[in-house]
Amino acid sequence: MKQIKTRTLDNLRYGQEKPNERPQRTLSYVRTASEVLTNPELKLSRVYTFGCRLNAYESQVMRDHAKAQGLENAIIVNTCAVTNEAERQGRQAIRKLRRENPDAEIIVTGCGVQIHADTYASMPEVDRVLGNVEKMQAASFAVTDHPKVKVGDIMTVKETAQHLISGFESRARAFIEIQNGCDHRCTFCTIPFGRGNNRSVPVAAIIEQIQILVGNNCKEVVLTGVDITGYGADLPGAPRLGSVVKRIFKLVPDLPRLRLSSIDPAEVDDDLWEVIATEPKLMPHLHISLQAGDDMILKRMKRRHLRQDVIDFCAKARDLRPNVVFGADIIAGFPTETDAMHENSCRIIEECGLAYMHVFPFSPRDGTPAARMPQVARDVVKQRAASLRALGDKSLKQLLQNQVGVAHNVLIEKDNSGRAENYMQVLVESSQKLAPGTVVQACVERVQGKTLLAKQIIKEVA
Secondary structure (H helix, E strand, O other): OOOEEOOOOOOOOOOOOOHHHOOOOOOOOOOOHHHHHHOOOOOEOEEEEEEOHHHHHHHHHHHHHHHHHOOEOEEEEEEOOOOHHHHHHHHHHHHHHHHHOOOOEEEEEEHHHHHOHHHHHOOOOOOEEEOOOHHHOHHHHOOOOOOOEEOOOHHHOOOOOOOOOOOOOOOOEEEEEOEEOOOOOOOOOOHHHHHOOOEEOOHHHHHHHHHHHHHOOOOEEEEEOOOHHHOOOOOOOOOOHHHHHHHHHHHOOOOOEEEEOOEOHHHOOHHHHHHHHHOOOEOOEEEEEEEOOOHHHHHHHOOOOOHHHHHHHHHHHHHHOOOOEEEEEEEEOOOOOOHHHHHHHHHHHHHHOEEEEEEEEOOOOOOOHHHHOOOOOHHHHHHHHHHHHHHHHHHHHHHHHOOOOOEEEEEEEEOOEEEEOOOOEEEEOOOOOOOOOOEEEEEEEEEEOOEEEEEEEEEEEO
């Protein structure tokens, strides 16, 4: 799953004091949400997000809960556990946040907490920890006394509740959860132990959420989850992802743009192929859960596809939608990986034209089968990750250069910058300040780094 942050931590300054020497803090609360909203001196709660798009959606739900419950001066950290490095960064951020905010209540949640609750509960900087189910419950943010640790058994959860949100923190784009958890057990992955088994949101609830968002002028919705192509296996009639997408377009005709998060090429159904081929509102950007480009490594990962399956998937998608752009997740230095196996992963980037690469250096996760396999030397893992990133950057650079002179519909998000339909970042250089949520058709004049620069606005798109 793609790694993102919804709030940057770069501007948090490191202090010199040790965590156990910080000033004693007193937690103060207000009693009503209206008091928070009308009193400018009160400090609204903040949410810092690590990890995937699903975490970003859940952070918006927590932000809404905290505001509705009148929770003041709290910092909520939504952690990720996809790698050891992701957890390390989360803990580092918590320490920074405490040094910068000695009087705030720090509530930590997310997959890191769900898997390693004791680790986070023992941090002196942390006041409370919430599991992945508990963080979605409004009562967890009520202004009352709470136990320090509230983390249930995620594997016993049988369904996921859809939390209706009206918007997505000043964005023209919104993520919505259509499923949670995963029934697969890849040998490197701890995410099922942080998210539980596959649980799908009923189609009617998905439609209702999108209708609310579109009614509030949201122009693009991203369907997200842990394994969205596994959608529906737990629901009556076992609907597939493609049928859900069809229903969305039929029942919410005013939705301008729909985007999919990471998909498994082994689970794409016929209805989804039909939508890719025929529905222009489905954005031509597909992010593949690839993980490796060598058959032996894929088998040792316990993936459900082989190398040729991915090549065939990309070829079919391009045949149906010539302007489609691909991204992919890939792991560098998986245990037992030889130089030849690594070369197969390098070649698949070129063969499939994968442009938006998320490269993860392998890190052994306690309790996973991959942690017990013969490991690749850390310096070799880093070198292989660097080579995969370089190939991805080369592919993206060529793709961006090919856009010069091409007109794109750009959804403006902030400061005249936004995303084209194929997910490319576009900056519209204009004296006119474009409102977030505006969609303009603009012609690309040149490339600057990983951004397309467009000067000529052809028209505003309805």
